Amino acid sequence: MTAVNLVYFAWVRERIGKGEETLDLPESVITAGDLLAHLKTLGEEYEGALEHENVIRVAINQEHVDHREPIAGAREIALFPPMTGG
Amino acid sequence: MTAVNLVYFAWVRERIGKGEETLDLPESVITAGDLLAHLKTLGEEYEGALEHENVIRVAINQEHVDHREPIAGAREIALFPPMTGG
Amino acid sequence: MSGLPVVVRVQRDDFDLAHEVQALSAGRHDIGAIVTFSGLCRDEAGTLSALELEHYPGMAEAEITRICNEAVQRFGLQAVTAIHRYGTIASGENIVLVCAASPHRQAAFDGANFIMDFLKTSAPFWKKEHAADGSERDWVSAKDADDSARDRWTKE
Amino acid sequence: MSGLPVVVRVQRDDFDLAHEVQALSAGRHDIGAIVTFSGLCRDEAGTLSALELEHYPGMAEAEITRICNEAVQRFGLQAVTAIHRYGTIASGENIVLVCAASPHRQAAFDGANFIMDFLKTSAPFWKKEHAADGSERDWVSAKDADDSARDRWTKE
Numbered sequence: 001m002t003a004v005n006l007v008y009f010a011w012v013r014e015r016i017g018k019g020e021e022t023l024d025l026p027e028s029v030i031t032a033g034d035l036l037a038h039l040k041t042l043g044e045e046y047e048g049a050l051e052h053e054n055v056i057r058v059a060i061n062q063e064h065v066d067h068r069e070p071i072a073g074a075r076e077i078a079l080f081p082p083m084t085g086g
Numbered sequence: 087m088t089a090v091n092l093v094y095f096a097w098v099r100e101r102i103g104k105g106e107e108t109l110d111l112p113e114s115v116i117t118a119g120d121l122l123a124h125l126k127t128l129g130e131e132y133e134g135a136l137e138h139e140n141v142i143r144v145a146i147n148q149e150h151v152d153h154r155e156p157i158a159g160a161r162e163i164a165l166f167p168p169m170t171g172g
Numbered sequence: 173m174s175g176l177p178v179v180v181r182v183q184r185d186d187f188d189l190a191h192e193v194q195a196l197s198a199g200r201h202d203i204g205a206i207v208t209f210s211g212l213c214r215d216e217a218g219t220l221s222a223l224e225l226e227h228y229p230g231m232a233e234a235e236i237t238r239i240c241n242e243a244v245q246r247f248g249l250q251a252v253t254a255i256h257r258y259g260t261i262a263s264g265e266n267i268v269l270v271c272a273a274s275p276h277r278q279a280a281f282d283g284a285n286f287i288m289d290f291l292k293t294s295a296p297f298w299k300k301e302h303a304a305d306g307s308e309r310d311w312v313s314a315k316d317a318d319d320s321a322r323d324r325w326t327k328e
Numbered sequence: 329m330s331g332l333p334v335v336v337r338v339q340r341d342d343f344d345l346a347h348e349v350q351a352l353s354a355g356r357h358d359i360g361a362i363v364t365f366s367g368l369c370r371d372e373a374g375t376l377s378a379l380e381l382e383h384y385p386g387m388a389e390a391e392i393t394r395i396c397n398e399a400v401q402r403f404g405l406q407a408v409t410a411i412h413r414y415g416t417i418a419s420g421e422n423i424v425l426v427c428a429a430s431p432h433r434q435a436a437f438d439g440a441n442f443i444m445d446f447l448k449t450s451a452p453f454w455k456k457e458h459a460a461d462g463s464e465r466d467w468v469s470a471k472d473a474d475d476s477a478r479d480r481w482t483k484e
Contacts, residue, residue, distance in 0.1 A: 010226055010298035011311050062231035064294060078228060078296075082314030085225070085232075085256060085297025086211055086268050086288055086433075096382055096454035097467050148387035150450065164384060164452075168470030171381070171388075171412060171453025172277075172367055172424055172444055190346030193366070201371035201420040207440070208364045210349070214431060215357035264357040275370060278477065281441045284363070288433055321434065 002027075004071070008049075009080035012056065015049035025071075032058040033067035035077065055082060088113075090157070094135075095166035098142065101135035111157075118144040119153035121163065141168060177251040178240045182232045184259040187269050196251045196271050203250055205280040209270040209288055215263035221304045223312075225258040225267065228296035232256065239290040247283040249274050254287060256297060289322045333407040334396045338388045340415040343425050352407045352427050359406055361436040365426045365444055371419035377460045379468075381414040381423065384452035388412065395446040403439040405430050410443060412453060445477045 007020045029038050036053050039046045050056055058065050059078040071077060093106045115124050122139050125132045136142055144151050145164040157163060179195075181187075189208060197203050213223050240252045253271040261267055268291070272283035293314075301309035335351075337343075345364060353359050369379050396408045409427040417423055424447070428439035449470075457465035 007228070009228055009296065010300075059228070059231060059296070062228070062234055064235075078231070080228070080296060081298065081311065083293060083296055084299045084312040084314050085227070085295045086292035093384070095384055095452065096456075145384070145387060145452070148384070148390055150391075164387070166384070166452065167454065167467065169449060169452055170455045170468045170470050171383070171451045172448035188346070189349055189364075190344070193345055197368070197420075201369075202373070203368050204370045206364075206366040206368070208345075208362075208366075209433065209437070210362040210364075211433065212353070212359050212361070213357075214360045217358070264353075277365065277367065277444055278441075281365070281437065281444075285434075285437045288437075 004074055005076045007076060007078045009078065011081055012049050012079050016045050030070055030072075031067065032060070032065055032069050032071055032077070035071055036067070036079070039079075050079070056080070057082060090160055091162045093162060093164045095164065097167055098135050098165050102131050116156055116158075117153065118146070118151055118155050118157055118163070121157055122153070122165070125165075136165070142166070143168060177244055177249065178237060179251075179253045180233055180237045180240060181255045182227060182229070182236070183255065183257060186257070186266055187255045189269065192253050192255065192269060192271055196253050196273055200250075200273075202275065203273045204275045205277040206271060206273045207277075207280040207284040208272075209268075209284050210266055211268040211288075213261045213263045213265050213267055215304070219304050220263055220301055220309075221306075222260050222262045222302040223267070224260055224300040224302060226298045226300070227256070227258045231296050232258075235295045236291060239287055239294065242290075243272065243283045243287050247272075247274065247279040247286065249279065249283045252283065252287070254291070256291070256295065258297065260302075286325055289318070289325065292318045293322045333400055333405065334393060335407075335409045336389055336393045336396060337411045338383060338385070338392070339411065339413060342413070342422055343411045345425065348409050348411065348425060348427055352409050352429055356406075356429075358431065359429045360431045361433040362427060362429045363433075363436040363440040364428075365424075365440050366422055367424040367444075369417045369419045369421050369423055371460070375460050376419055376457055376465075377462075378416050378418045378458040379423070380416055380456040380458060382454045382456070383412070383414045387452050388414075391451045392447060395443055395450065398446075399428065399439045399443050403428075403430065403435040403442065405435065405439045408439065408443070410447070412447070412451065414453065416458075442481055445474070445481065448474045449478045 060074045146160045251273040255269045272280045274280040299312040303309045407429040411425045428436045430436040455468040
């Protein structure tokens, strides 16, 4: 098990019901996509927030990554909807 | 003979040696191009200023026109080089 | 070009366009063109009173800086300033400012346009609408048109 | 849109960017984007001290107004301000300002860009260079690149 800091923004944050948390992840969680699948097993709120996995954006250590990106070594993983700034 | 007000700008003005003048034009001068040809008969300074006729821009009553434009009814005809504002 | 030509700020407070342009160009005689883009909160025909701007602190600054540096390289910009606000922004107020300076006009236009297109699609900011009747509306959805606007820069 | 959305001035004095943007957008909550273009006198690596701007009074205003009105129509702009200076303009100083406001960002960018491209090639202004050593240099030549920039707007 490795502990990782997770941060959530916008409606992902609202649906999960918190802005951040530290979770122990099973070793079977290798990629960002694996992380999303794992989170969806943790409860209805996660399931609701991450229902449409393909729209969820992932950043590792504050850099955008693909869902196929390995999360090994991540200090901080962020999950959020498509951005609407500007 | 009809009298017309002519105005000159930039190096056309400098080469002709004046900014404006009123000239009586022979009736054979129908178009803006005819005007350029006529002016070139009036002296070396006009010849020098209008040597490359195709680069000289013409405005009639403060609107850009083609060299083929008839000048009948013009209150003011301006001759100037390609513009370099902005 | 002296020092770092890119200034990025993510802040709650409003910004002052004139001050930023002044800072960008002060003492310089080699700039030929400055293009500024100000993005404002529209009231959507009176139905919207404000936007709530959420952002990812740290990553927001980093991502905008990355985009600006890419624009400096790509368009040969002399200086860039980009400021993005967060928090509650009432209709009529400023949201974002981009200033791009260059010797020539098209580079300044393209640089500012490029920065805005990428900022829209990759800087971590999210907008929630507050309706004029006091109710909270939903999060603004990302637009396909914004992805298309971004993608035209890689199509050439 | 209330009143005439186009303001054009041809003047000897400098202008104030912040004041013009303020005047353009004051009291409005329907503007989403304002793009400004400032054209400045470059010193050409220290060789140029000033530009002498000659213009055709009357026609200069008329031509810029025509261009701005065309941009309002074509890009659906909410407001446009265009100011062009004449007389002696030292390096580092402003020559021209264009501000374009629109609900959406690309229209504001395109509107300001369009106005500058046509202003360059059809507004009756001419620049003469003053060298840094005090001598008067020649008139600036029109550039083919400026004609090309203008012509791209009619090629689509």
